[in-house]
Amino acid sequence: MIATKIPSPPEGWDALHLGPLQIHAYAIAILTGIFFAIWLARRRWVARGGDPLAVEEIALWAVPFGIVGGRIYHVISTPGPYFGAEGRPLDAFKVWQGGLGIWGAVAIGALGAWIACRRLNVSFSAFMDAAAPGVLIAQAIGRVGNYFNQELFGGPTTLPWGLEVQPYQPSFPSQYPVDTLFHPTFLYELLWNLAGAALILILDRRLRLRFGEVFWLYVVVYTAGRLWIEMLRIDEAVHVFGVRINVWVSILVLVLGIAMFALIRRKHSGEMIDDAPTRGRSGEPSDQAAKT
DSSP states (O other): OOOOSBOOOOTTTTEEEETTEEEEHHHHHHHHHHHHHHHHHHHHHHHTTOOHHHHHHHHHHHHHHHHHHHHHHHHHHSOHHHHSTTOOGGGGGOGGGSOOOHHHHHHHHHHHHHHHHHHHTBOHHHHHHHHHHHHHHHHHHHHHHHHHHTOSOBSBOOSTTOEEOOTTSTTSOTTSOTTOEEOOHHHHHHHHHHHHHHHHHHHHHHHTOOTTHHHHHHHHHHHHHHHHHHTTBOSOOOEETTEEHHHHHHHHHHHHHHHHHHHHHHHTTTOOSOOOSBBOTTSSBOTTOOOO
16 A cells, blocks of 8 residues: 555654663754765865865864854744743753754854864865755755654645644644644755755866855755745744745845855856865965865
């Protein structure tokens, strides 16, 4: 018999129990994505002539900054569970229960990467170009955690891939019958991100993107998908003029991404010198920097 729904995860699968130690599936997904992003960034960074040890050092700044920034954005954009009438403020620190806003994660994570690049005297734009595809894949892997947390789904659907959510879950919308199936928006985003990462890698190989072009292309690809996916979601969020705040953010960041990509593409059109990973003290590419 062909399945007509995506079943909810079996009870107890939201965490791995190792004696007294409990590791949440959401955390496992996030950490797996981070490790993959670092691995891919390292490969791309070395291929562009960068020091392989620099990636791990930059990650030590970017990852904690990104997690903190992602959590702050989530709490600000979804304040109800923490500061509403029945909110629990201390739950804002429980990252393992889910809730990382990608906008805050990328923005503050990029700030951490910039600080590290300054300390290591390497090109920030070159590093972001090397890291961007892996970040998009990491976001896809992280969405698996939303499945196990039974969160971030869309409205009701009768499509064959409708998602089953256990009615006892806090995330289950009480206005719907207990057998309602929902759009698996986390799955839509997972597939979109993987396809987007493949597209970026292909375009990067063919067009030899540099000077931050890969990063801004990542911004365009992700926000284009997030825009329509966000419109399907029904989880609690701040609304501005009746529209979810993340829809407005997606539009603004998408326009910014298109503008920045076009500006950089035009500015460096016809240039034969690559954005070298290593910088000299003056900020120019060093003589020792390898070119790709």
